[in-house]
Amino acid sequence: MLNFVESVQEAVSGIKDGSTVMIGGFGNAGQPFELIDALMDCGATDLTVVNNNAGQGDQGLALLIKEGRVRKMICSFPRQSDSWHFDARYKAGQIELELVPQGNLAERIRAAGAGIGGFFTPTGYGTMLAEGKETRIIDGRGQVFETPIHADVALIKALKADGKGNLVYRKTARNFGPIMAAAARHTIVQVAEIVPTGALDPENVVTPGIYVNTVVRVPAAADTTAGSTTGTEEKVA
Amino acid sequence: MGVMESSIKTSEAPLSRDDLARLVARDIAPGSFVNLGIGQPTLVSNYLTEDQDITLHTENGMLGMGPEAKDDEIDEDLINAGKIPVTELPGASYFHHADSFAMMRGGHLDICVLGAFQVSVTGDLANWHTGAPGAIPAVGGAMDLATGAKDVFVMMTLLTREGASKIVETCTYPLTGVGCVTRVYTDKAVFLTGPGGITVRETFGCTLEELQELVPVPLKAAAAA
Structure with missing residues (x-):
């Protein structure tokens, strides 16, 4: 069922301890900072988080990790110049890491949304990231069996939603949004704008509303440093 | 042999990073779809016409x-x-991550250009992890790029800071992909890999014999294209 809520706090209020949470975004593009902040405030812990990275700087996912709320990260690129909170937890043995090549990460998420039980891919064959996994030679090429990644919840950011939950994104901020929306049992989206049903050209809808459960409007901040305030009390015009 | 060797020496000095980028750019066929890796490969875009x-x-x-x-x-x-801000050109398109990697894995991308720690004689690539104890592993799209593009060009200096050849018999760093590299562009030579092993297309600032002294695997000149 599709739900429009007034605040990011309300949007994430159903997330339970021990959940697997997908978080969209690549770098800062498409990161749902306000939803992550609300997840921080709601207290859910022992989380498994699926994201391309493992947080950067002192915001968003990095703070969840700093506060010890993330039990396990599933990601492709945890080590960055400003990923100090992950680095500290990892070196202290306080966070589990499942490292997945980026395309395998994307395809495993896609597979979950598409009801695929697994797939063989050449990516990673013959490397340490394929150790312990089933392999086959298919069409003369070594391939590795990879399984879907499901999630209880996805937190994603889109540009606009209409009254049916159809979504459009903006430029490279699209990244993991569409596939995470499909892979999670409950998808929570923050959008800059909610438009009337019929206002989005059906030819241009990127994520059909069938994949969306909760929508909250978070106006685009002129300055991202102000992005951690909720800013969702404003009524849709 | 002497004649053959001198004929593949195409410059009197080793190539600078920009000269190398210019050479890679020149070798990319018109109309290609190309992915340039982070770091040195990004320079190639400065020389595409x-x-x-x-x-x-x-x-x-x-x-x-x-x-x-x-x-x-x-x-x-x-x-x-x-994660660097870029611009879009007329005719650009956007797509989600699974489509982006399907494009690679599906063989639709003509060339990717990557950096490397080591390349083996059979075209194995090591460029993602030093394997050092305590190092936090991070792979990103390196394995997908190495495995997916039709041609994988590596751009690197031939030698490490300590003077060791990055062209090796067998990679000692953890692998990124097996038998995936097709060409290696270095400051001292361009190498081609293939079923017949590794060959040298051209050298810069050294003869094939001088190059051979730096590289611990048997080298021969590539057959003229």
Whole structure:
């Protein structure tokens, strides 16, 4: 069922301890900072988080990790110049890491949304990231069996939603949004704008509303440093 | 042999990073779809010409990527795989991550250019992890790029800072991909890998014999194309 809520706090209020949470975004593009902040405030812990990275700087996912709320990260690129909170937890043995090549990460998420039980891919064959996994030679090429990644919840950011939950994104901020929306049992989206049903050209809808459960409007901040305030009390015009 | 060897020496000095980038750019066939890795490979874009009509792919979800964004052009929703703000060219398209990597894995990308720690005689690539104890592993799209593109060009210095050859019999660093590299562009030579082993297309500032003294695997000149 599709739900429009007034605040990011309300949007994430159903997330339970021990959940697997997908978080969209690549770098800062498409990161749902306000939803992550609300997840921080709601207290859910022992989380498994699926994201391309493992947080950067002192915001968003990095703070969840700093506060010890993330039990396990599933990601492709945890080590960055400003990923100090992950680095500290990892070196202290306080966070589990499942490292997945980026395309395998994307395809495993896609597979979950598409009801695929697994797939063989050449990516990673013959490397340490394929150790312990089933392999086959298919069409003369070594391939590795990879399984879907499901999630209880996805937190994603889109540009606009209409009254049916159809979504459009903006430029490279699209990244993991569409596939995470499909892979999670409950998808929570923050959008800059909610438009009337019929206002989005059906030819241009990127994520059909069938994949969306909760929508909250978070106006685009002129300055991202102000992005951690909720800013969702404003009524849709 | 002497004649053959001198004929592949195409410059009197080793190539600078920019000269090497210019050479890689010149070798990219017109109309190609290309992914340039982070770091040195990014320099190649400075030398692609309009006539070549190359479409650049960035794996975070875009074809038709333009140059780095400056000042007013900077848009936090428009970045490349290195998370640097970029611009879009006319005819650009955006797509989600699974499509972006399907494009690679599906063999639709003509060339990717990557950096490397080591390349083996059979074209194995090591470029993602030193395997050092305590190092936090991070792979990103390296394995997908190495495995997916039709041609994988490596761009690197031939020697490490300690003077060891990065062309090796067998990689000692953890592998990124098996038998995936097709060409290696270095400051001292261009190497081709293939079923017949590794061959040298041209050398810069050294003869094949001098090159052989630096590289611990048997080298021979590539057959003229």
